[in-house]
Amino acid sequence: MELNSEAPPEILHVVKYLRSSTAGIKLRQGVYNGKRVEYFKGKSAIKALLKESYTKLKNVPKVTDAEAASKVLQEILPHALFLRVDRANNDSTSQRNAPKILQVSHTQMFSDDQYYVWFYEGSQIWNYLGGVGLIAVVFAAVMFPLWPAILRDIVWYLAVAILCLFGVLIIISVIRLILFIITMIIAPPGIWIFPNLFEDVGFIDSFLPLWDWEVARKKEKVEEEDENLRSNGVDDLSGDSKDRRTTVQDVDDELGEEKSGDDKKDD
Numbered sequence: 001m002e003l004n005s006e007a008p009p010e011i012l013h014v015v016k017y018l019r020s021s022t023a024g025i026k027l028r029q030g031v032y033n034g035k036r037v038e039y040f041k042g043k044s045a046i047k048a049l050l051k052e053s054y055t056k057l058k059n060v061p062k063v064t065d066a067e068a069a070s071k072v073l074q075e076i077l078p079h080a081l082f083l084r085v086d087r088a089n090n091d092s093t094s095q096r097n098a099p100k101i102l103q104v105s106h107t108q109m110f111s112d113d114q115y116y117v118w119f120y121e122g123s124q125i126w127n128y129l130g131g132v133g134l135i136a137v138v139f140a141a142v143m144f145p146l147w148p149a150i151l152r153d154i155v156w157y158l159a160v161a162i163l164c165l166f167g168v169l170i171i172i173s174v175i176r177l178i179l180f181i182i183t184m185i186i187a188p189p190g191i192w193i194f195p196n197l198f199e200d201v202g203f204i205d206s207f208l209p210l211w212d213w214e215v216a217r218k219k220e221k222v223e224e225e226d227e228n229l230r231s232n233g234v235d236d237l238s239g240d241s242k243d244r245r246t247t248v249q250d251v252d253d254e255l256g257e258e259k260s261g262d263d264k265k266d267d
Contacts, residue, residue, distance in 0.1 A: 007076075007079040007081065009059060010060055011079060011081070013057060013058075013060045014049075014060050014072060014076065015076060015081050015082075015120050016122065017053075019120065019122055022053045023045075023048035023053075023054075024044075024047075024051070025040050025045060026040060026041070027039070028040065028041075028100070028115075029099045030100045030101070030102040031100070032085070032102045032117055037117050037118065038118050039085060039117040039118065040116055041114070041116075042113065042114050042115070042116060045069070045073055045116070046066050046069045046070060049063045049073070050063065050065075050066065050069060066112075070111075070112070074109070077109075077110060078108075080119055081120040082116045082117060082118050082119060082120065083104050083108060083116060083117055083119065084104070084105045084107070084108050084111075085102040085103060085104055085105055085115055085116065085117045086103050086105050087100040087115060088100065088101040088102075104117075172194065172197065173197070175193065176192060176193040176194060176197070180192055184214070189213065190214045191212070191214070192212055193210070193211050194211075195211070195212040196209075
């Protein structure tokens with residue numbers, strides 16, 4: 001079956017949405033005509049059309065419920081952008097985890113419990129540009145001896161600068177570790193040089209502050225934990241514990257009064 005490239009714009013917009021990561025369709029790997037292909041279950045496509053991200057699209061059919069979503073997906077089938085397929089069962093244990101062999105079904109009806117293979121691959125321009133760029137980079141690297149002297153010098157200086165940068169980072173890492181061990185023994189809990197060097201911060205922030213105590217970093221974590229505990233209602237628990245202590249004391253007082261009353265009666 002030949003793919004129909006004359007699908008209406010609304011249908012193409014729906015298909016592009018389903019093929020995007022925004023739709024969140026669970027894709028499976030299969031084999032069709034000896035080639036690896038991607039297929040999905042109808043239920044996943046229906047859920048994708050019921051998402052809020054679909055309602056924000058323009059020039060697409062309106063979908064309000066699962067029935068309307070199934071109707072839109074049924075309208076896509078005649079254009080062969082995806083087709084219903086039957087999965088062959090893998091009998092041997094070694095083939096159970098292998099991709100399923102797919103065959104196009106003779107009955108092309110959309111159902112939430114059936115499987116559909118993608119034939120629409122979208123625009124291939126980025127793949128073509130990426131292939132051309134990769135070939136150009138390889139060709140340029142092979143032709144490096146024929147480059148002008150100025151370009152070869154520039155590449156050489158850039159390579160040396162990058163290697164020097166990595167070397168400096170390694171040296172700083174070794175020095176800061178040695179200084180931390182020394183200061184941890186002499187003046188515990190130790191001092192870190194460039195404490196944010198390996199933190200998830202910007203390049204400049206990685207070298208700020210110049211040094212810091214290890215204990216300060218631990219105190220910050222303790223303070224954060226205290227704030228989290230307070231936000232989770234630890235203050236309420238402490239109040240409850242005080243109330244419980246008060247009630248226990250009241251009970252003890254009552255028991256003491258009863259005992260004194262009994263003693264008076266005995267007298």
